[in-house]
Amino acid sequence: MLATKDKAEAGTDTAPIASAGRADGRDAFSLEVQSPDSKISDYLEQHLELQRYRQLDDLGANEVSRLMVAAESNARELLNTLGYFTPTLTLSLQETPEDKKAPRRVRVEVEPGPLTKVDKVAIEFDGAVADDPKDAAQRSGIRAGWRLPAGQTFTQSRWDGAKSTGIRALAAKRYPRARIKDSQADIDADAAKASLAVRYDSGPAYRxxxxxxxxxxxxxxxxxxxxxxxxxxxxxxxxxxxxxxxxxxxxxxxxxxxxxxxxxxxxxxxxxxxxxxxxxAPLQKVVLGVGFTSDSGPRVSMDHIHNQMPILGWRAVSKFSYDKNTQLLNTEWRALPDDSGWHWFDLGEIKRENNAGTYTVDSARIRSGRAKADGHIDRSVFAQYDYSMSKGVDPPPSASSLSINWGWTGRYFDNSAAPTKGMGLAVELGLGYTLLGERLPYTRAYGRWLGILPIGSVDTPTGAARRPRLAMRLEGGAVSAKDEAQIPQTQLFLTGGDTTVRGYSYRQIGVDADNGQILAGRYLGVASIEWQQPIVYDQKLTDYEGVLFVDAGSVADRPGNLQPKIGAGFGVRWRSPVGPVQADLAYGFDVKDVRLHLRFGFTF
Incomplete structure (x- = not known):
């Protein structure tokens, strides 16, 4: 019976001993590890202490033989950390005078024996958490979430990881001073079984x-x-x-x-x-920005931030941006939140969209209301004035409206900048009244959803750091009003482009008019499915991922006229230090054309 107590993983220090090197340029010896499992061979070749002496220039055969005695013990320790406690090792020294790498070879033959499995686990608690009935769920959750249960393979890294996960779960709620009081792994090497025991001390509960x-x-x-x-x-x-x-x-x-x-x-x-x-932060600052997307080409922007406006004391963020499709100037003022977290805000905006269908739209918007950002949930209630004037061949008429709106966005991703799992949901509802032409009421509803589901695993010598994923996206909108209602173009829908339906240009999908124009429509439907596969190179997980996707979207003035336009393709993602960079090549089946889509960053 072998007992280990909080023992760190052995053999991880592989820094070579300093040496000037041999005169003939060869190492003192080479190392060859043979095992039925290539992962074991690679692990031992990387971590054996013997590797530290390869480049000593005065190391002879006798010295190498003495080092091999210690190497056998070191190899057993390393195999123990992988869950092999009854290995058979054969070490031999071979002279290789003709070898250009080294004049002799150390050969390690490994028969690892059976893997040790966890037989039973005992998790106990001391301190306030042990007896308080309100902590029953926390105690049960730690036991249920134990990451090295009976039946699993025992390794030192899994044992350490399971203990760490348990103490993090205990310290995350009520007990920030929680610690591991005692832990022990009893190994029955002959039976290839491990009995695990850990005792957590919660310390006092905190408020x-x-x-x-x-x-x-x-x-x-x-x-x-x-x-x-x-x-x-x-x-x-x-x-x-x-x-x-x-x-x-x-x-x-x-x-x-x-x-x-x-x-x-x-x-x-x-x-x-x-x-x-x-x-x-400074009281005021100016932020200059440049960007590029395949939809809109180069973009320049300038933001001015004033954190404490005179008299009001509100925070003002004013922005100007310019690209080939959109020119925008807006300003948003925000008050400090009250005790409930809600704050007042006002927004004014003028915009020109050069590719809104096949015509140009000049628009203005004024918005005023209340909003609250609470962790992963954003809420808003506001009144809004919209005005739009279209230019082009037979454009839609000018329109304006007043509306009352409610918005809710929930983000449940594991990482807000580069998520690998989770979901996001956004909903907008509005009740409006047109102000030009015949004055008529209308309702507007819009929603979008993104779900990222990990599926499968990526095998590397160090374990799977990122899993393959299925990303699914849905988007829909509807404006309900009489046919004669003049709805502002900014309240209607167009789709297509980098973030919607790839294979089509920016906002290329709309209502196809009889005169060949593409018009914004009252109903929108978009669906997308994408497979994201982490790329492994030379047995190492890289910062790149390959993707395959199919997108479909449609815009119409009546629900029954929604006919999906499909795009499909492949791409690559780079997890750069400043955010994900995306490049996709997509074929639009309706336009029979291939488009390159480039995008930087993730937003929902």
Missing amino acids: FGPLTVSGAQRYDVDAARRIARLPVGQDYDEQKLLDAQLRLASSGYYDSVFLTMDTSEGVDPNAAPVTAQVRE
Whole structure:
């Protein structure tokens, strides 16, 4: 019976011993590992301590033989970490004077024996979590989520990972001072079984105390508390602390934010103070930007941010952007949130779209209402004025409207910048009234959904870091009104392009008029399915992924006239340090043409 107690994985230090090198340019010896499993051979060749001595210039056969004695013990330790506790090892030294790499070869033959399986697991708790009935679900969740259950192969890395996952789950709620009090893996090498035991000590339960702000000079400290909305008096929850930090960081008032709870000795756990260490953003700044998409070509933009407008004290963000399809100038003013997290906002915008169907649309928009961003959910309620004037051959008539709108967006992705799983859902509902021509009511509904589902695995010597995925996307919209209602073009639908239906140009899919024009329509339907496959090269997971996709979309003035236009193709994704870069080659079956689509970043 072999017992291991919090033992770190052996043999991971492979840094070579410094040496000037041999005069003939050859190593002192070469190493060859033979095993029925190539992964075992690769692992031993990479991690055996013997590798550190290959380049010593004065190492003879006798010295190599002495090193081989220690190498056998080292090899057994390494095999133990992989779950092989009864290996058969044969080490031999062969002279290879004609070999250009080394004058002798160390050969290690490995018969690994049976893999050790976990036989039973015992997870126990000490501290407040052990007896409190309200923690029953947390205790059960840690046991149910144990990552090395009975029947699985025992390895040192899996054992360490399972313990770490358990302590993170315990420390994430109520018990930030949780620790591993004791752990032990009893190995029955003859039976190839492992009995695991771990005991967690939760320490005392904590509640959020008052928030103090350190580093504030320019902006109101009380405003920071309202933005953070830390749930003072509630049980400690790591996610709630991160949410408060994210709200402060994304407010625009701070360049950096870091929240910590004081859990030191002597602090009352029932009111543990939280400190927000902030570095404030400048009062005003100008941001210049350039970009490129295959839909719109090069783009330049300029943003002006004023974090504390005179008199009002609101935050103003004004933007100008220009590309071949869209020229935009807008400004949005936002008040500080109240204690509930809601804030007032106003927006004014003028825009020209040069490729809205086959005509140009000049539009204006004024919006005023209330909004709230709460973690992964955004909400808004607002009144809006829209005006549009179309130019071109037989364009739609000018139109304007007033509407009352409600919007809701939920983002449930594992990573907001480059998600690998999760979903997003957005819904908009509006009730409007036209102001030009015959004055008539209308309703507008719009929704979009994106789901990313991991499927399968990618096998590498170090394990699967990213899984293949299926990304599914749906989008739909409807404007309901009498035929004679003059609806502003900005309230109607067009589709096609990099982010909708690939294989078609920007907003190329609309209502096909009798005169050959493409017009915005009252109904929209889009669906897409995409397979995303991480690329492995030389047994290593790269930052690239290959994709296959099929998109379909349609726009019509009546639901029964929706006829999907399909695009399909393949592409590549690069997970760059600053966000995903996407390149897709798609064929549009309706236009019978191939288009290259380029895009940077992810948004939902």
